[in-house]
Amino acid sequence: MTSVTTARQPAAGRGVLRDSRWRTWAGTVECAPARTVRPTGEEELVRAVRKAARDGLSVRAAGTGHSFNRLVPTSGALIDLTGYTGIVALDTAAGEVTVRAGTRFTELCAGLHRRGMALPNIGTLAEQTVGGALSTGNHGTGLRHRALSGDVTRVRLVTADGRVRGVGPGDEAELWGAVRCGLGTLGVLSTVTLRCVPQFRLRSESATERLDALLERFEDWAAGSEHPSLGWLPWSDQVTVRSVDRTDEPVTPGAGFRRLAATLDEVRCGVTGQAARLAGAEAVPRLTARLGGLWPDGPYVDASHRVFTFAQPVRFLAMEHALPLERTPDALRALRTVLRQLGIYSPYSVLVRVGAADDVPLSPAYGRPTGYVNLTVPRAAGQVEILRAVEPVLRDHGARPHWGKAHTATAEVLAGRYPGWAEFQRVRSRLDPSGMFAGPYTDTLLGPAPAPVAEPAVAAGRGAR
Template sequence: MSPSAPRASWRNWSGTARCTPRRVLRPVGEDAIVDAVTTAARLGLGIRAAGTGHSFNQLSVTDGLLVDLTRHTGVESVDRTAPSVTVRSGTRLGELAAVLRRAGLALPDLGTLAEQTVGGAVATGNHGTGLSFGPLSSLVTALRLVTADGTVHRLDAAKDPELFHCARTSVGALGLVSSLTLRCVPAFNLEVRQSAAPLEAVLRDFSGWAASAEHVSLSWLPWRRDVGIRTAERTAAPPTPRARLRRYSTTAQELCCGVTGLAGRGSATAVPALSRALSLPVPGPATYVDVSDRVFTFPQPVRFIALEHALPLERTPDALRELGGALRRAGQYSPYSVLVRVGAADEDSPLSPAYGRATGYVNLTVPRSAGQVELLRVVEHVMRAHGGRPHWGKAHTATAEVLAPRYPRWADFQRVRARVDPEGRFAGDYAVRLLGPVGARERAGAA
């Protein structure tokens, strides 16, 4: 790039983060990723990776070298015997699910967004729901990591297990992941049931509710006393006619929330009335069957901002009770429901938000207006008071000082980070805010 050439800008999907890097590279293939890393070293630039930009914070922002991995895509191999799939890190989850479906396989659980890249979703701790299912990173059985000196590490639980487990949830702080191998299961259909129940009845037996089906979630508009409950169980039944209408009905509801957010910008207290006025009837059957990935995900065209915290499962009911009171006192509501999901403990990845504990995930989405963004601070305060760990890819204000005590193996990750990136090549400003400078824990210990 010549000194007079205009520098390319980058922004995330929601428009909440943007930067003008010194250089933007879009590698295709592992050799090109290695070249990108060595180029950064030669020019003395920091490196951050970007996918489809679905992190709501500054995670990918850099004034150095931005490595855009969205062209580094494709399934490299499918092992039907294992079963497993090896996929390039820039591949979107929806594309991976489609390839697996054609091969008679599936991932056992997924989050709601199919547009994210596999590498980005794994690195930030994304998850679906169900007490038998850990985050997406727990499905990773091997990966290839390009570290700051250009070395390609072929990692699994037997080859440098400490680096492997840290790299599964790394927020991009250890290097660039080229490919990942994920554990699969035979393709399956899910029977979905929708119902409603009083919120307090669910909270009184929250652990029972969480274990009531393979996959469970609840949606709660905090000015109401009842919640919507969604359960999904495996079934041998074929997909229900018009089942796809239910998937797109969720998209339609998101569109209504977006319109409500625009209409309510002048008065956030009007959101409950506007939500009732603008709600749509749900098309299709209340109970239906569809293929797993179409049940887990749905298109999300409306741009928004989301916050999520991973709480100890047993503390989630009290957190929700307190959250309801805090929102009433604030006199503000989001048109989007509070979404509550659950998950198994992650026993291996030190920076997994689910590390060491069965987890309740509490998510709040808001429109991109200033008043609604302020609402996130109310939610964050409550979640933090109940032991919450923020989702690495969503909105939050936590720093390393707040985060370190919440992760029992924080120092283990810092030791591995100092080993593979001693000069802090992958430590952008935001990563330093989250994790501290490279080697800080080791220097403090030596002092």
């Protein structure tokens, strides 16, 4: 095993602290914590949790603030993990990398690439932290790949009693399942060990197809590429399908510029959203047509992490729901009807990705191959109406919301959609019997902290220190 320590640098794109207030990346949610702690080592993290317990303060952990709801805000102690970063250890033979929970994927992927390794699959946003992504069920795309939780081999967790617990697949099954998507309600993640693979290259290529034709063969399309996705502008009958697959081809000259096209498209969406404030949301299709097609598009090959991710400099709001794969086509047909009746459009494409079934109780992909449907809108009141119109449609098709994105689901709605709901609640009642890591928003999502139950005996030599 190779031990590695990387420089701890301030995280770009992080949740903002200003005048003792904390704000999300999108700037739409904020709070004024009684105390903010910025640990750079595990001992500092443990002391912060123990001190909050002595002072009777609730605790929430924060990364770069890319959640769009009130998952982080607290009036108690806020533990800002953006300074708690870096690769702790890399075992290339075993294919495992251990990182501090505040490490951004940008830093992790670059560090792995320098050592000839890579993560097998990640989402598009490289500025989020490993701990935040894991805690909210984050994912990439591909029916051969589970969410990020599927690549976790061990975690270290600081619990309400101030202990550091190492948890892995050889430990109690309910605990191992719960800690890989806990919404920050089981404790504060200290380190995460992830599966990694020898570095590889990906070829990305796009094509257009009629929406109805694609929906007729949706499951075949989803299985036809290792990392498929599609983008759809709801006023159009065409979709852009993207296939991303491993290749031995060399990196394409100018690949970075091709990748920049995705960022430029984000900027175009932001400009269109601002223009629509004056011209009206009904003008979005016309504005999109005028501002589109200004940058090169076409197949290219690059290192995996550079194809998976791209810079997203424009602030926005996003909602994503995870549906049973086989129900995703009908959900998209229903969305088309509702959005066209509404007559208000977002300049951002509806993004559809897919994923394998997961075994983590609160994973939105638990127990079923999944279609992920993401809607993004500019930060404008009129555009938020789109999300309000869409959410009940997705819910009617068996959807579970992404824990870090905009939604209005409560425990009454959610409990029946997760077969492992009671399992998670049992772990929660054991690890946090006083509700130290809970708050008004998590109580809305999960219900109040359950009554305490006895903690099973820890096997000798395992689990805690």
